[in-house]
Amino acid sequence: MRNFKNLLFVALFLVTATVLGQTKITGTVVDDTNQPLPGASVVVKGTTNGTSTDFDGKFSLNAKTNSGTLVVSFIGFKSKEIAFSSSKKNLTIKLVEDAGALDEIVITATSFAIDRRTPVAVSTIKAADIEAKLGTQEFPEILKSTPGVYATKSGGGYGDGRINLRGFRSTNVAVMINGIPVNDMENGAVYWSNWAGLSDVTSAMQVQRGLGASKVAVPSIGGTINILSKSTDAEKGGIIRMHTGNNGYQKYGMTLSTGLMDNGFAVTASAAKISGEGYVNGLQFEGFNYFLNISKQINDNHKLSFNAIGAIQEHGQRYNRRTIAEYRATEQGGKRFNPDWGYRNGQVENTSFNFYHKPQLSLNHDWIISDKTFLTTNIYASFGSGGGRRTQGDGNKFVNDDYRLGDIDQPIDFDRIVAENAANGANGATDIFAASKNSHEWYGVLSTLKTELTETISLSGGLDARSYVGSHWYEVTDLLGGQYYFNDDLDEKTGGQALKVGDRFNKDYDGNVARYGIFTQLEYSQNELSVFLSSSLSNTTYSKDDFMSFGSEDRESDKADFLGYSVKTGANYNLDSQQKVFANVGYFSRAPFWDAVFENDFGVDLLEDPLNEKVFSAELGYGFKSQVFSANVNLYHTTWLDRSMSFSLADANGDNITSNVTGLDALHKGVEVDFLFKPIDKLTITGMASLGNWKWKDDASANTFNDTTGEVISSGTVYAKGLKVSDAAQTTFAFGVKYDLLEKTSISLDYNYAGDNYATMNVTGRTIELDEGEVLTESDLEKIEGYRQDAWKMPNYHLFDLGLNHGFEIGGLESTLTANMNNIFDVEYISDANNGDSSNYDTALVYYGAGRTFSLGLKVKF
Structure with missing residues (x-):
């Protein structure tokens, strides 16, 4: 008993000492x-x-x-x-x-800009803002209150969102994850469904408008979006996330991190399962997102970091747009109606359906060579596979309202199509499912060396090399009850093809892209002045292996080489502890995209004398920052010469018609203002205004063809001079208020306005040359079939979003409850539009934005 009492006393002493300690x-x-x-x-x-x-x-x-x-x-x-x-x-x-030591390496490797030092227009969004406001929105939509940004859900499918920056599409906006470029090597596109898991592991996201500060050999035009994920900065422990929302939205995920351990290792792993029915009818989706970072602090001078990120996903799509009148004639209305889905054997079936998996792997080495010199090198690889379902056939039953389960706004009756194909027997199916399959292998290295030449002058330079092979083909995926499908689209040499499931047809080629370049930057920084001068030189090589060509001599294209270069300079001067001014100017010449090099997807013929695109850009900025108020004003002027552009519009039969336009010149200019006001500790007020004026400066030439058959529909001069640049709102405003109700509880209200948004138009239909300021009368227009005066100006719209964040404890664990309601007044608005029939504005083909949506999320840290 005495021993027991002694043990109890010792235990009590240890517990007390631990608690008191x-x-x-x-x-x-x-x-x-x-x-x-x-x-x-x-x-x-x-x-x-x-x-x-x-x-x-x-x-x-x-x-x-x-x-x-x-x-x-x-x-x-x-x-x-x-x-x-x-x-x-x-x-x-x-x-x-x-920026010092390792932080400087991180900033250099990811091309993050530093306030009051880097002379570019920049906005940085922290992880907490993403967590607080994203909800069920697409990842790009978190940037919608940023100057110069226009972001929409496009057709409404999961991950189908898009973003424009200063009027430039995402193809001309560089997106980088941990310093690695992710824009498609052939067309520059970014498919956000491939990066759906980023919202869970992003530590900061920065938007650099204009020339930006990215250290790559081929610069962007509209700007750069830099996304930085968590690594050794991650806190030891874990996070469990649960989200629910409108239309069956469900997301469950977990993030685990060791923090930086005594052995120098740090591991962060994140995974999430997401599913839902989609706000728009028939847009069910399912995905699995994952992220892994393994970092090793080898010693004070060396650090290794391995990253793997990806998303396995599939989702229905709304591919075919409808006119405003057609949407309003439906029971669901424009916000929800989707003509591209129906039922088959009682299950949802989509005529347009996307499935893809694009893992990205990277190994980064940071080496502090000396107190003044460091080297950061990133080796990366990406392997993508998947595609999108498309329809194929002569019966046009998928777009025929007679094949619907009731009225014209009801789902497609796929069972009837299957039955009719089966009844055709040996005559074959008239309408089937095919898929546009795409896969790629992409390898790259991005290495940057920076050294301080003196206390005020530093020099950096590096290598940007990328090798890419993209495979693209059409494949029969479902005969829908038929025995085969007879394809006579390309029958000059074959007499047609009797196709079965798995057969490739019409298109089957590998696109080869090799891009390598060097870049250098000289920086001067002393007291309040920072100046930089940078340049780059790159070469892009395109070639094509076409497996649908007949005869081995037709299978390989010639190689097309394009030498590009850039030069830019800028300066930032801090007038005092609160004010700064900056300016930058640059000029570069870059290789055109794939569509401006080859005639079309069929065969290996190169276009005659494709031109590099040239860009001249200049920008002025002013910034003010105090304890209660900060603001920025930016003026920009960007001239884009010899632009190549590819855009697609569906014809009356649902076939995709693509126009490749070359030689366009455009002028993008505007002013941007943003501010933050904190009159009291608990209240934060933010706002921005972006006023743009974007126009085409001259005429160009275009080649228009049918995506499915390769048939050339038209070619010649298009008179685009004076037309408004379309596809993004040229005037945007945002205003936000956040109030801290309690220490860990806040409520926010955000307002967004979009105006001066012009529908995408088929400029190839503008075949009349006008003098400066000349306008055709209505009687003139009636005599010119297929002519449109200008792009249709879409109605302006106003949206309000509401958010609530509440911090509390569950069993001693720090927890956060997040509630969001987007478009709280359920405003009906048009977010995207094509002009449709160029002789009638009422036939503009549109996508409506989502109505009122909501989400509720719980995060528990342990």
Whole structure:
């Protein structure tokens, strides 16, 4: 009994000592103007015990000792050490903007811009803002309140969202994940469904408008979106996420991180399952997102980091647009009606359906060679496979309203189509499912060396090399009850083809792209002045192996080489501790995209004398930042010469008609303003205005063909001069209010306006040359079949979004409840449009944006 009492006493002593030896530290991390820094890392020095700040810059941490030192860090700021004790445990920590040691490597490797130093127009969105406001929106939509940005859900399918920046489509906006470019090597496109898991692991996302600061050999035109994922900065522990929303939206996921361990390793893994029915009818989706980072801090000078990210997904699509009148004649209305789905054996079936998996793997090495020199090298690979379902056939039953389960706005009766194909027997199917299959292998290396030549001058340079093979073919996937399908689209040499499931037809080729280049940048920074001069030189080679060509001599194309270059310079001057001014100017010549090099997808013929695209851009900016108010004003002027553009419109039979336009000149100019006002600690007011004026400057030539058959429909001169650049709102406004109801509870209201948005038009139909300012009368137009005066100006619209964030504890675990309602007034608006029949504005083909949607999310940290 005595021994038991002694043991009990010792145990009680140890527990008491442990409890008394712990200190709960709370505080707030801010910048030099007292603005909170969400996502800042706070670690007890010499341990792996740490946390990160919430969206208000606040943190709470249990230290195992009564006193010690905290190490606080955030990308773009100098790390800071601050002492804590049992009597000094509620801290306000102010970080100073700068870049040092490893932070400088991260910034250079990912091309992040630094405020008050990098002379570009920039907006940075922290992880907490993404978490608080994304909800069921597409990932690009989180940027919709950013100056110059226009983002929509497009047809409404999962991951089908798109983004324009200063009037430039995503094909001309560079998207980089951890410093690695992800735009398609052939056409520059970004498919956001491939990156659906980014929202769970992003630590910061930065939008650089205009020339930007990206260190790659081939620069972007509209701007750059840099996405930085978590690695060694991730907090030890885990996060469980659960989301639900409108129309069956469900998302479950978990993120686990070791933090930086004593052996120098840090591992972060994230996975999420997502599914739903979609806001638009017939757009069911399902996906699995994953992310893995394994980092090793080898020593003070070397760090390795391996990343794997991807999304396995499939989703229905709304491919065919309808006119406003046709949408309004439906029971569901324009926001929900989808003509491209129906039922087969009682199950949902889509005529347009996307399935894809594009994992990206990368290995990054950071090497601090000396106090003044470091090298960062990223080797990466991407392997994509999947495609999109399309329809094929002569009966046009998929777009024939007689083949619907009731009225014209009802789902397609696929059972009837199957029965009729089966009844045709040996005569074959009239309408089938095919798929446009696409796969690729992409390898690249991006390496940057930076050295300080003097205390004020630094030099950086590097290599950007990429090799890509993309395979593209049409394949029969479902005969829909038929025995075969007879394809006579390309029968000059074959007499037609009797196709069965798995057979390839019409298109089957490999596109080969090799791009390699070098870049260099000289920077001068002393006191309040920063100046840079950069240049690059690159070569892009295109070639094609066509497996549908007949005869081996026709299978391989000639190689097309395009030498590109760029030069840009800029300066930032801090007038005082609160004000800055900057300017940048640049000119570059880059290789055209694939569609401007080859005549079409059929055969190996090159277009005659394809031209490099040239861009001249200039920008002026002013910034002000104080403890209660900050604002930025930017003026930009971008001239785009010899632009090549490809756009597609569906004809009356549902066939895709593509026009490749070359030699266009465009002028994009405008002004952007954004501000943040914090009159009291609990209230934050934000706003922005973006006023653009984007027009085509001259005429061009175009080649229009049928996507399915390769048949050339027309070619010649198009008179585009004076037309408005379409596909994005040229005038946007945003206004936001966030109020902190409690210490960890806030409510936000955001307003967005979009105006001066012009429908995409088939410029090949504009066959009359007009003098400057000349306008045709209505009687003139009646005499000119197929002529349109200008692109249709879509109605302006206003949207309001509401958000609530509430922090609390569940069983001692830090938890956050997030609620979002987008388009709270259920506004009906048109987000995307094609002109349709060029002689009648009422036939414009449109997509309506989503109506009222909602989501509820719970995050639990452990």
